[in-house]
Ligand SMILES: Nc1ncnc2c1ncn2[C@@H]1O[C@H](COP(=O)(O)OP(=O)(O)OP(=O)(O)O)[C@@H](O)[C@H]1O
């Protein structure tokens with residue numbers, strides 16, 4: 001007898017079937033998100049001629065980059081069941097630091113960029129320490145970090161923009177230059193996609209990614225299985241911080257200056273993108289591809305609406321409705337698969 | 340044979356307000372299964388958590404393989420060759436079976452990349468070796484409770500440890516599954532390995548253990564040889580008093596009035612044409628193998644699952660119970676088998692857990708009547724012998740068995756006319772089982788009707804006026820209390836739709 005009395009071959013077959021169904025369901029979810037993106041693009045293209053002009057499309061992509069990068073990092077955090085409110089102003093601080101590294105400190109460009117990213121990693125690591133080691137709830141720890149970063153950005157910059165116009169090729173290489181002849185797509189977009197691929201690989205193919213899901217699914221059980229949850233959580237926040245740092249670098253390059261006052265609110269846009277992309281705030285579930293689509297949906301929506309000259313206030317309303325829809329769809333899907 | 344694998348002595352552990360263990364001792368020899376028994380809250384799980392590095396003892400000596408050790412954490416315990424199956428599930432529902440088993444030691448490529456194929460192959464190899472039927476790639480959240488338990492067992496066996504601790508591994512299994520688990524254990528046992536086995540099912544201690552260590556109220560009582568000791572003797576050691584024995588219920592309920600009539604109940608997934616009725620004051624037992632559909636019947640009746648066909652009548656009137664809250668308002672209560680997730684608010688205290696689902700009873704104009712809530716909670720804490728320092732203790736700090744009792748108390752407070760108990764005594768100690776049996780009988784005598792789903796045949800036989808036996812989503816037959824035996828129940832339970840008995844798959848482990 002097998003251990004499961006009723007486990008005849010028929011059962012194995014039904015296991016196989018349900019496994020396939022699960023897989024179908026999760027790809028369906030992504031398909032759905034992708035379909036919504038496509039529908040939005042088609043809708044705006046029909047509604048306005050200027051929408052589908054290559055220049056505008058490239059504009060949309062460019063405007064996705066910073067939020068998109070932040071969203072990539074925060075996908076990790078949200079899958080662990082945490083939240084990171086510090087990424088918006090953290091990005092601003094990284095932006096200021098990158099500019100300071102390259103100008104005041106006179107670092108060579110690539111070293112400055114690397115240090116900018118590492119600075120983001122450091123912010124992430126501090127978040128991770130506060131959360132994993134001192135057991136401060138993520139919401140509180142990163143809320144505090146959000147204020148600290150906002151303040152430091154102003155202090156370090158002396159509340160004035162820090163210009164990087166003297167750094168040769170910075171803006172071109174890291175933001176606006178177009179490396180592929182004949183294509184209007186700027187480099188920053190390629191950086192976003194490269195970062196997304198790296199994030200995707202880390203999340204689905206590495207040990208760190210596995211523990212990200214595992215912690216989000218059941219933190220206590222993960223710890224009881226002999227995984228050093230404290231250590232890994234710090235690493236996960238650190239990795240997320242790298243993306244914040246990279247976002248800071250790109251933001252600086254794009255404007256060829258660090259703007260010390262901004263960033264507040266970007267974290268919520270990034271979180272919105274992650275949620276629209278199907279990642280659950282309860283943790284344990286989510287994908288990078290979903291997040292990328294989520295970020296694109298947000299960008300297309302804002303761009304499309306402003307092209308149709310819908311006022312900013314109403315754009316916000318629209319984004320809010322989209323978030324609600326996305327989450328509700330997720331709840332429906334969950335109910336379906338709970339059966 | 341009697342090489343000493345593990346010896347602990349003078350171990351104490353306190354929690355705020357509770358002395359969970361004092362001057363505890365225990366000795367595990369190579370090649371043996373040592374059963375550890377004691378009432379709910381006696382300190383069994385706490386002791387095992389000390390051994391597996393989850394808690395740090397206040398004091399005590401631990402000797403593993405002749406070497407004194409200080410167990411520094413879960414990983415250290417694993418390195419010492421100690422692995423544990425916890426009383427509560429410790430699984431990641433969003434990960435697959437194989438991912439759960441190999442978490443923390445997944446096959447890697449170059450140190451950081453995962454090799455999913457290697458891991459699935461390893462898992463499949465393990466399942467084939469120990470002869471359990473699991474799909475490595477299935478998400479654990481989709482598995483039934485019993486299959487999740489299999490995952491836990493496979494995980495513990497995969498560590499190749501010397502000392503295997505099982506904290507109530509069979510609480511969620513039926514008799515046949517228990518038998519095969521015992522075979523797994525016998526295969527595991529070698530002169531250099533040992534098992535500590537915690538269970539409240541007295542019948543299985545005889546079958547599996549070599550010696551039995553009894554503890555009571557955090558203190559060591561005695562260790563006896565299983566072969567030369569009778570179960571009543573063990574029970575007396577455990578509870579410190581005698582427990583009255585088995586009695587069959589009165590032949591028939593006092594009334595013949597039908598309170599619940601279910602006809603043609605079917606669901607998309609499993610159930611086919613389930614019909615039965617329940618009389619006032621009747622205890623109707625539901626027996627069957629795991630997966631036969633007993634829980635599904637209960638869930639469909641109270642509206643937790645959708646039915647695809649069939650009707651439910653309460654007191655002669657057709658009703659639609661669209662969800663369990665509606666069902667409870669109509670006087671039908673369902674105590675789910677998965678209590679930890681569906682039945683308790685772990686962070687809240689005992690009183691809230693008992694009273695919160697019947698707030699209507701405890702409030703006036705929206706204001707809570709706290710004294711009444713307290714009184715009711717105190718009352719049930721006393722009747723069910725729930726071991727807790729006070730009713731203000733958070734539910735998560737109670738022992739597993741005492742958490743179960745809280746869920747039962749909660750439904751008793753709710754005062755439903757029809758109560759569906761799904762595995763009501765799972766994980767509950769012998770003494771308290773008797774109290775619960777007495778309570779069920781008393782409820783039935785006062786005109787409440789009870790459906791009792793249980794995988795423990797002796798319990799079904801003892802408690803039920805009538806027994807419905809399910810097989811493959813159908814009711815295979817009814818047995819009256821007087822004619823029912825373990826044999827004829829099993830005969831019905833293994834009868835398939837075609838009338839043939841299930842043909843069994845691979846040879847090897849014999850159930
Ligand atoms: N984390 C904790 N905080 C406070 N008290 C606790 C904690 N863990 C256990 N206790 C208490 O310690 C005592 C022993 O609990 P333990 O879980 O070891 O019992 P048990 O013998 O395993 O019982 P059961 O058979 O019900 O599982 C109980 O009174 C329990 O309430």
Ligand SMILES: [Mg+2]
Nearest residue numbers: 384426738739
């Ligand atoms: Mg216990």
